[in-house]
Amino acid sequence: MAKAKKKAKRYSAAQKKEILDFINKEGRGGQTKAVTKFKVTAATIASWRRKEGGIPIGSKGSGGSKELRAIEELASLLKEISATEAHLAKLKKSYKKAKAKL
Numbered sequence: 001m002a003k004a005k006k007k008a009k010r011y012s013a014a015q016k017k018e019i020l021d022f023i024n025k026e027g028r029g030g031q032t033k034a035v036t037k038f039k040v041t042a043a044t045i046a047s048w049r050r051k052e053g054g055i056p057i058g059s060k061g062s063g064g065s066k067e068l069r070a071i072e073e074l075a076s077l078l079k080e081i082s083a084t085e086a087h088l089a090k091l092k093k094s095y096k097k098a099k100a101k102l
Helices: 013-026 030-038 042-053 066-100
Strands: none
Touching: 013 030, 013 042, 030 042
């Protein structure tokens, strides 16, 4: 007699979000920790991550590692600094013109 198949467990959207948030918070190795903690298969989590973010697992754009988030923050700050310095240079130029009129 053949063994009956086990019915797949269904996860609510809230449960999926909790697990995916845990993985993102943990950074590197988070998926492995989630498999152990939440008793969900790695394949299931990988499928959720692909559907959730549209990003392949293991790609540099997954945003999972703390180092990557720090680099993205630094890039954003550098861009803001460059824009501010350009604005400051424009203000200094305007100041010189106004001062020359005196």
